[in-house]
Amino acid sequence: MPATRRAALPPRLASAEPGQGVTLADVALAAKVSLATASRVFSHPQLVREATAQRVHEAAQRLSFRPNLLGAKLRAQRTRIIGVMLPTLDNAVFAECWRGIEESAMAAGYSLMLVTSNYDPARETERVEYLLRHRVDGMVLTVADASDSTVLDQLDRESVPYVLAYNQVPAEGAVAGRHSVSVDNRTSACEGVNALIAAGHRRIAVISGAFTASDRARQRFAGYADAMRAHGLPVLDPVNLPSHTASNAAQIRALMDGGQAPTAFFCTNDLLAIGVISDLKRLGLRVPRDVSVLGYDGIALGALVEPPLATVVQPNADIGAHAIGELLQRLEAVPPAANGHATLLPHAIRIEGTVSAPAMPA
Amino acid sequence: MPATRRAALPPRLASAEPGQGVTLADVALAAKVSLATASRVFSHPQLVREATAQRVHEAAQRLSFRPNLLGAKLRAQRTRIIGVMLPTLDNAVFAECWRGIEESAMAAGYSLMLVTSNYDPARETERVEYLLRHRVDGMVLTVADASDSTVLDQLDRESVPYVLAYNQVPAEGAVAGRHSVSVDNRTSACEGVNALIAAGHRRIAVISGAFTASDRARQRFAGYADAMRAHGLPVLDPVNLPSHTASNAAQIRALMDGGQAPTAFFCTNDLLAIGVISDLKRLGLRVPRDVSVLGYDGIALGALVEPPLATVVQPNADIGAHAIGELLQRLEAVPPAANGHATLLPHAIRIEGTVSAPAMPA
DNA sequence: ATGAAAGCGCTAACAC
């Protein structure tokens, strides 16, 4: 029987698709070197003589060789793929974050696999398992609630390297050495509310998404409470909206119609804030003349609308970039890297546009 | 010498990380079946006896076996990964589209690899090469300009299956059998502008991004021109803004200050429209009372603001879902699938909020 | 219905 190679597999289309069938072995053959040498030319060029490398490169070029990353990954036992799990891209916060993630990962020669969880813990588990099957080297993720997360517990148990983005691990007694990159949610929210108070507001309501779906929202509410208490002002119960899509005018109206209508709203994210502003307008109220609104996130769109959205600004792309940076450091560190750490990036308070002094100071 | 396996590779951490080191061979051993049988249990269950399958599943469970997709992919010569290239996620249009893409790809058991091109043809080429190295089975992509695209030419040359999203291939004389999923940009834009005309507008300006970065923008402008000509109205030169981020108030002001100020603006995308509305407000003009604004895209945010953004609505998630659907059909079709085809999804015109009759009808 | 064995494309010891 003649030495027919590749007999077991379905015959490849013998078409002129460059690179599709050309393997490193073909290149080696054409360059009259061994497979090993050809491989080295690409992965460890310093180990091979200049002239040889040249020949290999020429052959590769001529044959339109395209390395099959799968083979390399399988053999190398590392994929150089980073799994990314974000709640949703429909919120610009995460879309902006992705930009930072993609840019720094690509720059470092890493690939990305993106999944979204839609703030749903069950889906988080499913998607993470999926990433794990792809043998991602590590992950950057935002979970619904880092303080009660099946998926993080699992990742810890399996010692999968990961860095949280937006979720903020507690500064002291850091849980299981977790890493996170975020702003200081509580402090920054507190500063934002302080600015509201400084503008003369005394009665400030908080509008938030579901606390269970976002530990950030809880932390930001805590920051609000800090600020209010520090000034001896009443901490109002948060209004937890199920979503920011439908009109929540009814709930807003109820708040405004009560005898003690707030003069300002602190919304735990910008999308919510934009929705609330619209609801207020539909109620015939003017922002900020009748009511002030402060958001949180600093999405680019907020600066685009008129009046501009007052908000607590997070460096979203930076959060993504830093998360990748820290992950890579952990992945490539020879000693098992430093311990768990919460990296806090600087925030900024943007008070303008939708925030002004209250109509009739208390 | 004892039969030491795995001698060549760096020793794995002998930790209790479930699934990380357990291979199918281990499972087979534990279940007392051959590797082949174990494999079949997962990929072709109907070929194996129920009882045997049961044993294998138990063993897999017990050992926390996690299949290594890399091995499977390498062997199978297909990755079940789809490459996705979008211009940017910062525009909600594409973020919404991603939702449709992810949902339908996951449902069909495919994985995704996302890259963004930032409307830059050079980066398009680079990112596509990257996807190709990962041996994606096919791609869903939006290119800057489908009628002049290095990257599409390359894909055609290499017969890589792909489906365009948003880019619309011409209905007749379809180029090289390309597939696309989009709305009918020209017709829908024409209808949108017709609605403006029906509302009483005679002088309508077009605000657009760079035409070179978006064939859609060109097609939409053509739709505008169709509508204007059909009514014997003047086709104004488009105002091409470099971006939608900075304030373009200066250019808007120039337009409004000219003797022949437009009473309505047609913006080729919603983000632009939102920016223009803000610019107009800063100029002291009220929308829609003084000037009407019509957008294009139908991003969710447009319905959230007050007044709601009048716009030409595309089914963004559906576009993504359909693109995946068509791609899968091509990938899995036994005969090399039907010929190039432009799938047109239905659009809708939402005239409300930012569009009304002009202040003083011409 | 099950097993034995070849090999996907590539890398990294280990020799020379």
Place this chain on the structure above:
DNA sequence: GTGTTAGCGCTTTCAT
């Protein structure tokens, strides 16, 4: 510096 060789984890003929 370069070649030889043994796999990475899996699927799939082919034989039984």
